[in-house]
Amino acid sequence: MSGVDAAAKAAVPSLQGHKPLDVQGLLSSDRPLVEIYDLAVVDLDGVVYVGPDAVPGAAEAVARATGAGLRMCYLTNNASRTPDTVADHLRRLGVPASVDDVLTSAQVGAALLAERLPSGSRVLVVGGEGLERALTSAGLVPVTSVDDGPVAVAQGFHPDLTWRRIAEGTRAVRSGLLWLATNLDLTVPTPYGAAPGNGSLVGLISTATGRQPDLVAGKPSAEPFLDAVRRHHAAAPLAVGDRLDTDLQGGRAAGMPGLAVLSGVSGASDLIAALPDRRPTYLSADLSGLLDSHPEVRVGPGDPVQATCRTSHVAVDGGVLSVLAPGDNPVDLLRAACGAAWAWADAHPAPDGRPAAALQTQEVLAACRRFETAGAWAR
Numbered sequence: 001m002s003g004v005d006a007a008a009k010a011a012v013p014s015l016q017g018h019k020p021l022d023v024q025g026l027l028s029s030d031r032p033l034v035e036i037y038d039l040a041v042v043d044l045d046g047v048v049y050v051g052p053d054a055v056p057g058a059a060e061a062v063a064r065a066t067g068a069g070l071r072m073c074y075l076t077n078n079a080s081r082t083p084d085t086v087a088d089h090l091r092r093l094g095v096p097a098s099v100d101d102v103l104t105s106a107q108v109g110a111a112l113l114a115e116r117l118p119s120g121s122r123v124l125v126v127g128g129e130g131l132e133r134a135l136t137s138a139g140l141v142p143v144t145s146v147d148d149g150p151v152a153v154a155q156g157f158h159p160d161l162t163w164r165r166i167a168e169g170t171r172a173v174r175s176g177l178l179w180l181a182t183n184l185d186l187t188v189p190t191p192y193g194a195a196p197g198n199g200s201l202v203g204l205i206s207t208a209t210g211r212q213p214d215l216v217a218g219k220p221s222a223e224p225f226l227d228a229v230r231r232h233h234a235a236a237p238l239a240v241g242d243r244l245d246t247d248l249q250g251g252r253a254a255g256m257p258g259l260a261v262l263s264g265v266s267g268a269s270d271l272i273a274a275l276p277d278r279r280p281t282y283l284s285a286d287l288s289g290l291l292d293s294h295p296e297v298r299v300g301p302g303d304p305v306q307a308t309c310r311t312s313h314v315a316v317d318g319g320v321l322s323v324l325a326p327g328d329n330p331v332d333l334l335r336a337a338c339g340a341a342w343a344w345a346d347a348h349p350a351p352d353g354r355p356a357a358a359l360q361t362q363e364v365l366a367a368c369r370r371f372e373t374a375g376a377w378a379r
């Protein structure tokens, strides 16, 4: 059994026990990932699309992956859109998707409340249609006022949320009701830059009441990944995303190996500096990595630390990451750089127990940028 087969199998009992993934470094595989995993829990923005536009090649990669038997669960922290709306958006971009392929933090949150409340319980909604529909589908009754007799509060992002509804939520939270937040993302992207997200709006009620939410449904918690596995009856799930601090961290917390794609937020410097609980087990430029085999990263013993991936060869000496041979492609160079940097960081922890962050990485980043095929991720 190869290392990756063992990791895929190990993910099953660890999911049942909710234990974080215990895999260090990048995994290798002689076979394409679609042949090893049965469910990809895939982030959307920065992976399938960026804003309104598809990531180049994403639709074709998804079609080929699903054609090879891999099921997809598109997992989004955005609670304002319904699964129908998200599936429609994906199909407009040419990505084959049904409503059952989409899981929103509103659905995960509604399931968490439905586990704890009798069917038909009233829930005050500080949010919009996506959250109301999710609660209704879970057998709960969304209401808009404390005077309607709610037994819990559910709060999720919606762009038309009013001060009056936030004030009603404040009144309910202050009275001691169970308080669920769909996610704690401080910002949401807009064409004009970052704007307040659900975490910022939760902060308003938190500031006014002195309380924190009792339950948080979205990434980076493990719960949405575990929910995806339950809904799809998956035996060998893989987390896929562009953000180390949400997609990969949440997947690891749920016990899943993770594929980091370089088409979104996290770039080469983020990967090289990643803390152990946010590290992926695979790297690829984009979703085509699902269809590829993944080369081995060999990390040598001792100090200086040396690592190779195919023809790429790097070393860490005295806190400097240097390129001994750039090799044939920038992703292999980044794989080798992560192998060396992570081994070095784990051997040189800072006094507070976190890995040292003082590694100098400019030479590797510059070497990645010299490849014609390197994308904007070489930063």
Ligand SMILES: [Mg+2]
Pocket: 043, 044, 045, 046, 047, 241, 242, 243, 264
């Ligand atoms: Mg993303």
